[in-house]
Amino acid sequence: MSILTSRPTYNLFLFSAIFLISSVIGQSNLFSQNPGFAKDPVFVEYDVDPTWPKYPDENSKKGWVSGLAIDKQDQVWFFKKGPNPVQVYAADGTFVRSWGKDMFVNPHQLRIDPEGNIWVTDFGLHIVQKFTPEGKLLMTLGVRGEKGQDETHFNMPTDMAITKSGDIFVTDGYGNRRIVHLDKNGKFIKAWGEYGSKPGQFILPHAIVVDAEGKLYVADRNSGRIQIFNQEGKFLDQWSGMMMPWGLSITDSGDLWICGSSPHWWKRHGKYPEYKDQLFVRLSNDGRVQQMWTIPLGDIGKDKNKPDVSRLKPGEAVGVHCIAQDSKGNVYVGDIYGERAQKFVPISKRSEKPDNAGEAPK
Numbered sequence: 001m002s003i004l005t006s007r008p009t010y011n012l013f014l015f016s017a018i019f020l021i022s023s024v025i026g027q028s029n030l031f032s033q034n035p036g037f038a039k040d041p042v043f044v045e046y047d048v049d050p051t052w053p054k055y056p057d058e059n060s061k062k063g064w065v066s067g068l069a070i071d072k073q074d075q076v077w078f079f080k081k082g083p084n085p086v087q088v089y090a091a092d093g094t095f096v097r098s099w100g101k102d103m104f105v106n107p108h109q110l111r112i113d114p115e116g117n118i119w120v121t122d123f124g125l126h127i128v129q130k131f132t133p134e135g136k137l138l139m140t141l142g143v144r145g146e147k148g149q150d151e152t153h154f155n156m157p158t159d160m161a162i163t164k165s166g167d168i169f170v171t172d173g174y175g176n177r178r179i180v181h182l183d184k185n186g187k188f189i190k191a192w193g194e195y196g197s198k199p200g201q202f203i204l205p206h207a208i209v210v211d212a213e214g215k216l217y218v219a220d221r222n223s224g225r226i227q228i229f230n231q232e233g234k235f236l237d238q239w240s241g242m243m244m245p246w247g248l249s250i251t252d253s254g255d256l257w258i259c260g261s262s263p264h265w266w267k268r269h270g271k272y273p274e275y276k277d278q279l280f281v282r283l284s285n286d287g288r289v290q291q292m293w294t295i296p297l298g299d300i301g302k303d304k305n306k307p308d309v310s311r312l313k314p315g316e317a318v319g320v321h322c323i324a325q326d327s328k329g330n331v332y333v334g335d336i337y338g339e340r341a342q343k344f345v346p347i348s349k350r351s352e353k354p355d356n357a358g359e360a361p362k
Contacts, residue, residue, distance in 0.1 A: 046293060046331055046344035048315035052093040053341065059084045059098055065334035065341045067110030067120065068322040069249075071133075076324070076332050078341045079110035079120055086110070086118070086135065091326060093343070099135035109207065109322065113162035123156035123174055141170070141186050149176050151188035161210040167231065169216055171205040179205065179218065179233065192233035197223055200235040203266075207248040207322075209256070211285060217256060219245035222266045226258070239287045243279050247322040247334070255290060256283045259323040259333060278317045280331070295320075295344075304337045312338055 053076070055061055063082030070076055074091045085100035085107050106124030113119060117138065118131045126147045130139040147155040155175025162168055166184025178193035193202050206221035215236065216229045225240035226248075246260040261275035275297070282291040298316030300307035307318065322334040331344045 043348075044291065045347045047347050048295075049093075049343040049345055050314035052343040053087075053089040054093040054095060056095045059087060059095070062339060064319075064321070064336035064339055066108050066321045066336055068247075068324050068332055068334040068341060069110050069112045070324045070326050070332065071112050071116060074326045074328070076326070076341070076343075077110055077112065077118065078322075078332075078334055079107045081107055086120075086131075091328070091330065097134075108157075109159040111160055111162065113166075114164050117162075119160050119162060121157045121159055121170075123158060126154045126156060128154070128157055128160050128168075128170055139186055141168070141182065147175060149178075154180070158205065159207045161208045161216060163210050163214065163231070169208055169210065169231070171208045171218060173202070173205040177202040177205060179208070179216070179229070181231070181233070190233065192229075199227070199238055200229075200233075202227075206246060209248045209250045211250055211254050211256075212252075213254075213285075215285075217248060217250070219248050219258070219260075221245055221260070224263045226256075237287070239283070242289075243281060244275070246320060249322075249324040251325055254285045256285065257281075257323050257325055257331070258283065259320040261320075275319060278320050280320075280323065280333075298338055300337055307337050307339060309339050312340075315342070315344075317342070 060083045063080050065078050065080050067079030075096055076089050078087055079085060080087060083101055084098045085104050087098045088096040090096060104122045106122055108121045108123050111119045116133060118133060121128050125144050127140055127142040127144050129137060131137055142154040143152060146153060149155060154172045157170050158173035159171045160168060168182040170180040172178050172180050177195045178191050180191045181189040183189055193200065195201065197203060202220050203223035204221045205218050207219040209217050214231055216231065218227045220227050221244055224244050225238050226245055227238045228236040230236060241263060243258065243262055244260045245258045249257045258281045260279055261277050262279050264276055266272060278295045278297050280293050281289060284290055296316045298312040298318045300309060300311060300318050317335040318338045319336040320333050321336045323331065325331050329346045332341060334341045
C-alpha cells in the first residue's frame with residue numbers, strides 16, 4: 001500500500017486523537033469552572049456523634065430504647081426499658097432529667113402532644129398514659145394489667161398520635177390489630193381494622209403519626225407498608241414494598257421519617273428474622289422518596305435477648321425502633337437490641353483531612 005492511499009486513514013486517526021485530547025481538556029475545565037458540575041456530592045450523609053448522650057452515673061444504660069421524641073426546645077426524650085425509663089437530654093447531650101422508675105413493664109413508644117405533654121404506651125400493662133414533662137400522671141387509657149377488645153381495653157398497644165384538637169389515635173397493635181379513636185378526655189369514639197393484608201386491615205400496626213392536614217400514617221410493620229387514613233378511619237392510600245417500617249416521625253414541613261429494614265418475609269425457614277439491615281427513609285407527604293440511607297447492622301452475639309452491646313461501634317444498630325429529627329436537621333434513633341439512642345449529624349461537605357476517629361462530627 002502506498003503512502004498516498006494510506007494518508008486519509010492517517011489524517012482521520014490524527015484528527016480523532018486531537019479531538020479526544022481536546023475534549024478531555026475541555027471537560028476538565030468545564031467541571032472545574034462550571035458550578036453545575038459539582039466535584040462534591042450534592043446529597044446529605046449522616047455521621048454519628050459518638051459523644052451523645054452524656055449519661056450521668058446514676059442512669060442505667062441497660063434496656064431497649066423503643067420510644068423517642070423531640071420537644072420544642074430540641075430536647076430529646078426517650079423511653080427505655082430498665083430502671084430509668086424516661087430520660088431527657090439536650091441536643092448537645094447534656095442530661096436534663098429522668099423519671100418513671102418502677103412504673104412500667106414493657107415500655108414501647110413515647111410521643112409529645114402539641115401542648116408539651118408526654119404520652120407513652122406500655123404493651124405489658126395494656127395501657128396508654130399521659131404525663132406532664134415532670135412525670136405527673138394526668139390520664140390513663142385502658143385498664144392496667146387487663147387486655148381486651150372493647151371500648152375500655154387495649155391488647156398490647158404500640159403507639160399513639162395526638163392531634164391539635166386533642167383527639168387520640170392508638171395503634172392497638174400486638175394483640176388487636178386495630179386503630180382506636182378517643183376524644184381529648186379519653187372517651188371512646190370508634191375503632192377500625194382487623195387482622196389481614198387488604199387495605200384497611202393490619203398485620204401489625206406498630207407506629208402512627210398525624211400530619212398538619214390531619215391525615216394518619218400507620219406503619220403496618222409485618223406487611224411492609226404504610227397505610228394512610230383520614231380521622232374517620234377511611235382508607236386513603238398505602239405505600240408498600242419499600243421497607244419493613246418500625247418507627248415513624250413527621251417533621252413540621254410534613255416529611256415522614258421511617259426507620260426499619262429492607263423488605264423481607266417476616267417468617268423464613270421456620271424462623272422470624274426481624275431485620276437484615278438498618279434502613280432510614282424520608283418521604284414527602286405524596287410518598288416520594290426524598291432521602292434514603294443505611295447504617296451498619298451491629299454484632300451483639302447470638303442471643304438478642306441477652307445482647308453483648310460491648311461489641312457495638314458508634315453508628316451501628318441492631319433493631320432500630322424509633323426516629324425523630326430536631327430543628328437543626330439532626331436525626332435521633334432509638335435501638336432496642338443495641339440498647340441505646342444515637343444522634344446522627346447531617347453532613348453536606350467533607351474535609352480533605354482524614355477523619356479523626358472518636359471525635360464528634362463538626
